[in-house]
Amino acid sequence: MRVVAVIAINVFRESVRDKVLYNLVLFAVLLMGVSYLLGQLTAGNEIKIIKDLGLAAMSLFGLFIAVFIGIGLVSKEVDRRSIYALLAKPISRQQFITGKYTGLVLTLLVNVTVMTLAFYAVLGAMAWKEGAWFQPHWETPALDPALLKAIAMIFLQLMIVTAVALLFSTFSSPMLAAALTVGLYVVGHFNADLKHFENVVDSKPAVYLARALYYVLPNMAPFDIKAQVVHGAAVPNGVLMLNTAYAALYILALVSAATFIFIRRDFK
Amino acid sequence: MTRPGHPVIFASTLAVLMSLALGVQLTRDRLYAQMLTENRLMYVTSPKAMEKVALSYDSILADVYWVRALQHFGGERLKEGNGQYDLLFPMLDLTTSLDPRFVVAYRFGAIFLAEAQPGGAGRPDLAIALLKKGVAANPEKWDYYHDIGFVYYWNLHDYKQAAEWFGRGGDLPGAPWWLKTYAGVMLARGGDRQASRQMWFQLGQTANSDWLKQTAQLRLMQLAALDTIDALKRVRDTYANRSGKLPESWDQLIAARLLRGVPVDPAGTPYTLNFATGEINVSGYSKLYPLPTEPAAAPELAATAPK
Amino acid sequence: MYAIRTENLTKDFSIGFWRPRPYRALSDVTLTVEQGETFGFLGPNGAGKTTTLKLLMQLIYPTSGYAEILGRPVGDIEVKRRIGYLPESPYFYDYLTAEELLTYFASLHGYNRAEQRRRVSTLLDEVGIAAERRLQLRKFSKGMLQRVGIAQALLNDPEVVFLDEPMSGLDPLGRREVRNLILKLRDRGCTVFFSSHVLADAEALCSRVGILAGGRLVASGRVADLQAFQVRGWELVVGSLSTDTLAQHRHRIQRATTIARDQYALELQLSPDPIALLRDLVAGGAQVISLNPMRETLEDYFVRQVATHPATSRMDEPAKEAS
Numbered sequence: 098m099r100v101v102a103v104i105a106i107n108v109f110r111e112s113v114r115d116k117v118l119y120n121l122v123l124f125a126v127l128l129m130g131v132s133y134l135l136g137q138l139t140a141g142n143e144i145k146i147i148k149d150l151g152l153a154a155m156s157l158f159g160l161f162i163a164v165f166i167g168i169g170l171v172s173k174e175v176d177r178r179s180i181y182a183l184l185a186k187p188i189s190r191q192q193f194i195t196g197k198y199t200g201l202v203l204t205l206l207v208n209v210t211v212m213t214l215a216f217y218a219v220l221g222a223m224a225w226k227e228g229a230w231f232q233p234h235w236e237t238p239a240l241d242p243a244l245l246k247a248i249a250m251i252f253l254q255l256m257i258v259t260a261v262a263l264l265f266s267t268f269s270s271p272m273l274a275a276a277l278t279v280g281l282y283v284v285g286h287f288n289a290d291l292k293h294f295e296n297v298v299d300s301k302p303a304v305y306l307a308r309a310l311y312y313v314l315p316n317m318a319p320f321d322i323k324a325q326v327v328h329g330a331a332v333p334n335g336v337l338m339l340n341t342a343y344a345a346l347y348i349l350a351l352v353s354a355a356t357f358i359f360i361r362r363d364f365k
Numbered sequence: 366m367t368r369p370g371h372p373v374i375f376a377s378t379l380a381v382l383m384s385l386a387l388g389v390q391l392t393r394d395r396l397y398a399q400m401l402t403e404n405r406l407m408y409v410t411s412p413k414a415m416e417k418v419a420l421s422y423d424s425i426l427a428d429v430y431w432v433r434a435l436q437h438f439g440g441e442r443l444k445e446g447n448g449q450y451d452l453l454f455p456m457l458d459l460t461t462s463l464d465p466r467f468v469v470a471y472r473f474g475a476i477f478l479a480e481a482q483p484g485g486a487g488r489p490d491l492a493i494a495l496l497k498k499g500v501a502a503n504p505e506k507w508d509y510y511h512d513i514g515f516v517y518y519w520n521l522h523d524y525k526q527a528a529e530w531f532g533r534g535g536d537l538p539g540a541p542w543w544l545k546t547y548a549g550v551m552l553a554r555g556g557d558r559q560a561s562r563q564m565w566f567q568l569g570q571t572a573n574s575d576w577l578k579q580t581a582q583l584r585l586m587q588l589a590a591l592d593t594i595d596a597l598k599r600v601r602d603t604y605a606n607r608s609g610k611l612p613e614s615w616d617q618l619i620a621a622r623l624l625r626g627v628p629v630d631p632a633g634t635p636y637t638l639n640f641a642t643g644e645i646n647v648s649g650y651s652k653l654y655p656l657p658t659e660p661a662a663a664p665e666l667a668a669t670a671p672k
Numbered sequence: 673m674y675a676i677r678t679e680n681l682t683k684d685f686s687i688g689f690w691r692p693r694p695y696r697a698l699s700d701v702t703l704t705v706e707q708g709e710t711f712g713f714l715g716p717n718g719a720g721k722t723t724t725l726k727l728l729m730q731l732i733y734p735t736s737g738y739a740e741i742l743g744r745p746v747g748d749i750e751v752k753r754r755i756g757y758l759p760e761s762p763y764f765y766d767y768l769t770a771e772e773l774l775t776y777f778a779s780l781h782g783y784n785r786a787e788q789r790r791r792v793s794t795l796l797d798e799v800g801i802a803a804e805r806r807l808q809l810r811k812f813s814k815g816m817l818q819r820v821g822i823a824q825a826l827l828n829d830p831e832v833v834f835l836d837e838p839m840s841g842l843d844p845l846g847r848r849e850v851r852n853l854i855l856k857l858r859d860r861g862c863t864v865f866f867s868s869h870v871l872a873d874a875e876a877l878c879s880r881v882g883i884l885a886g887g888r889l890v891a892s893g894r895v896a897d898l899q900a901f902q903v904r905g906w907e908l909v910v911g912s913l914s915t916d917t918l919a920q921h922r923h924r925i926q927r928a929t930t931i932a933r934d935q936y937a938l939e940l941q942l943s944p945d946p947i948a949l950l951r952d953l954v955a956g957g958a959q960v961i962s963l964n965p966m967r968e969t970l971e972d973y974f975v976r977q978v979a980t981h982p983a984t985s986r987m988d989e990p991a992k993e994a995s
Binding site: 103104110111179189191265363 | 759821825832
Binding site: 313341 | 370375431
C-alpha cells in the first residue's frame with residue numbers, strides 16, 4: 098500500500114498547487130465577516146446563525162471540491178496521457194484508483210479540519226464577546242462538541258460524493274461526470290420521498306421504479322444532522338454508527354465499480 | 366490474454382455490498398425513523414424563504430412537501446391518540462405556498478386540521494387560515510368558500526359565519542345550487558342533521574381522492590347511526606314508561622317485542638346500552654367510534670333570519 | 673529467453689458511435705527481440721507502431737494473440753520493475769518540477785529517499801537538464817520534455833527500454849544526444865526497442881528492424897541482411913576530370929553530379945564492371961577519389977515494402993485480409 102500512499106500524496110500535492118486550498122481563506126473571511134455584521138445588527142441568536150452558516154458552508158465548499166477535483170481524478174490523466182508513463186511503472190491499476198480516491202479524501206480531510214478549527218475559533222471569539230460560553234437563552238453552548246458530530250457526517254457525505262465522482266471519472270467526460278455527480282447528490286437528498294412516490298403519481302410502474310431507485314441511489318439526507326445539532330436535539334450514537342457503516346459499504350461498492358471499469362479499459 | 370477482471374465475481378461483489386448497504390439503511394430507518402422525518406422540515410419553515418430556494422422547481426417541491434405532509438399525518442395517526450400533528454400545518458402551508466393551486470392540499474387541511482383530536486390536529490383556526498389563503502389565490506373557486514363555511518359549521522358551530530361563507534360561495538358563477546340552500550338552512554335552524562348529511566354527501570360525491578371519500582362515507586354512517594340511536598332512545602323510553610324502569614339489555618327489549626333483533630350499527634357492530642344510565646351509543650370497538658359532536662340546532666337564529 | 677516476444681498479436685478497434693465498425697489496427701504481428709539487441713520498429717504514420725507499444729505496455733488489450741516481455745506476460749508487475757517506457761509526445765504533470773516528477777516515479781519503483789535522490793540527480797545530468805531541475809514542467813519546451821521522458825524511462829536501470837518516437841521534437845543536436853544515449857544503452861547490454869520515422873537513425877543504430885505497414889509486419893530481420901543483395905550500382909568520385917573526357921564517356925555513366933570544379937560523383941550501373949571505365953578516365957587525366965558500391969538505403973527498401981501495403985484505404989473498409 099506504499100504505492101497507494103505515494104499516489105495519494107501526489108493528488109494532495111496537485112490540489113495544493115491548483116490553489117484549491119484557497120477556498121479556506123474564503124471560508125474564514127465569510128465566517129468572520131458575517132459574524133462581525135451580525136454583531137452590528139441583531140441581538141442574540143448570532144451564535145446559532147454562525148453555526149448554521151459554518152456547517153452549511155463546510156458542506157457546500159467541500160461539495161465543490163469533491164465534485165470538481167473528483168471528476169478529473171481519472172479523466173484528466175487519461176486525456177492528457179500522463180497515465181501512459183505512470184502505468185508503465187510497477188503499479189497496478191487498482192492501486193492507481195485507490196490512490197487517487199485516497200488522495201482526494203485526504204485533501205478534503207485537511208480542508209475540513211482547517212475549516213473546523215477556523216469555525217471553533219470564530220465561535221470562541223463570539224462567545225468571548227458575549228462574556229460567557231453558554232448563555233441561558235441559547236439552545237446549545239457556543240463551543241458545542243456536538244458540532245463535531247455534524248461535521249463528521251458532512252465528511253462522510255463528501256466521501257460518498259467523491260466516490261461517485263471518481264466512478265464517473267473513469268468512463269465519462271468531465272462535464273458529464275460533473276452533471277451526473279451533482280444530480281445524484283441532489284436526488285440523494287430527496288431519496289426518501291421516492292419510497293412514497295405512490296402519493297404523487299398513479300402509475301404502478303413509476304412507483305416500482307421509484308422504489309427501486311430509492312434502494313439503489315445514495316441516501317444522503319440522513320447524514321444531514323446540522324439542524325438537530327444546532328438546536329441541541331440529541332443524535333443517538335446508533336444513527337452515527339449506522340450512517341458510517343452505510344457510507345463505508347456504499348463507498349466500497351462505488352470504488353469497486355470504478356476499479357472494475359478502469360482495469361478493463363483501453364487507453365486510446 | 367483476455368481482459369482482466371471477472372464480470373461475474375465483480376457483479377456478485379457489488380450485489381453483496383449493495384444489499385448490505387441496503388440492510389444498514391433499513392435498520393437505521395426502522396430504529397430511528399422519528400429523527401429522520403423531523404429534520405427535513407426544520408431548516409426552511411418560512412414559505413417565503415422556500416419560494417426563493419425553490420427557484421423554478423416549485424411544483425415538484427410542492428409535491429414533495431405534500432407527500433411528507435401525508436406521511437406525517439399517517440405517522441401521527443398511528444400513534445393511537447398521542448398524535449401531535451404539529452408539522453401538518455407548516456407542511457401544508459409550504460405546499461400551498463409553492464403551488465397555490467394545489468386544491469387537494471387545501472381540502473385535506475380543511476378536513477384534518479379542523480378535526481378534533483385524535484383524528485386530526487384539532488385546529489380549525491389553522492384550517493381556516495389555510496383556506497383563506499386558497500380563497501386569496503383562487504377567488505373564483507367556490508370550493509374554498511364552501512370548505513371554510515363547512516369548518517365553521519361542523520367544527521366551530523358558528524352558524525352565522527358558516528352561513529356567510531356559504532352565501533358568498535353560492536354567489537360565484539358556476540357554484541352549485543345547494544350552497545345557497547346551506548346558507549339559508551344555517552340562518553334558519555343552525556345545526557341540522559339533514560344539512561350535515563347533505564354536506565357530507567356532496568363532499569363524498571365530488572371527492573377525487575380516497576381519503577376524502579372514505580372520510581365522507583364514515584361520516585355518513587355516523588350520521589345514520591345517530592338517527593338510529595334517536596330511534597332506539599324512543600324505544601327505550603317506551604319500555605321505561607311501560608315497565609317503570611330502564612331496560613337492562615337488548616334482549617329485554619326484544620322480549621318485549623319492541624325490537625326484532627339486536628340493533629347493529631352501519632358498520633356491523635352492535636350498539637351498546639348502558640343499563641345504569643340508559644345511554645345508548647356505538648360500541649367502543651366499532652369503526653364509527655367516537656361519534657362526532659353534531660352541530661346543534663340553534664333556534665335563536667330563526668328570529669334574525671331573513672324571511 | 674527473448675527480451676520481447678509477440679505471437680499473432682491482433683487489435684481491433686470500433687469506429688463510429690451509431691453503427692460501430694471494426695477497424696483492424698494490428699494484424700497477426702509476430703516478432704521476437706533478443707536480449708541486448710537494438711530493435712528499430714519502423715513504419716509510416718498509422719501503421720500501428722504506437723498501438724503495438726501500447727499493447728506491450730498493457731495500456732490497451734489485444735483482441736487476440738499474446739505478448740511477453742522477459743518471459744512473462746505483458747502487464748506483469750515484476751517485469752515492469754525491469755523495463756522503462758517513453759511514450760510518444762509525453763506529457764507529465766504541469767505543476768511538478770522535473771526533479772519532483774522523477775522523484776515521484778522513483779518512489780513508485782520503491783527506492784528509499786537516498787536512492788531516489790541519487791538516481792534522479794544522475795539522470796538529470798545524463799539527459800542534460802540538470803540546470804532546469806527546479807523548473808515546473810509547464811515551462812518546459814518539447815525537446816526538454818522529451819529528455820525528461822527519457823530520464824524517467826531509465827530511472828530503474830531497465831533491462832529493456834521501449835521508446836516511442838524518441839527523436840520527435842528534437843533539434844539535430846538533441847537527436848545526436850539521443851542517438852548517443854541509445855548507443856550507450858546498447859553498450860550496457862540493455863535491449864532497446866524503439867519506433868521511429870527517422871530511418872537513417874535506425875540504420876545507424878539498430879541491429880535488427882521490423883517494418884510495420886497497414887497493421888502488418890511486412891518485413892523483419894537484420895539490417896545488413898535486408899540489404900545484402902541490394903547493391904544497385906557504383907558510385908565513382910573523381911577529380912580533375914575535364915569536360916572533354918566526361919563527354920567522351922558520358923554514355924557509360926548513368927548520372928553525373930558536380931561536386932566542385934572538375935570534381936564529379938558518377939553513378940554507374942551495376943554491370944559492366946566499373947574498373948574498365950575507371951582506367952579509361954584515369955587515362956584521360958582524372959584522379960580517382962573513391963569507388964563505392966551503392967546499396968539500397970533502408971529508405972528505399974522501406975518505401976518498396978510499404979508501397980505494397982497502402983495504409984490509407986483501411987479507414988473506409990471493414991477489416992479484411994490484405995493481398
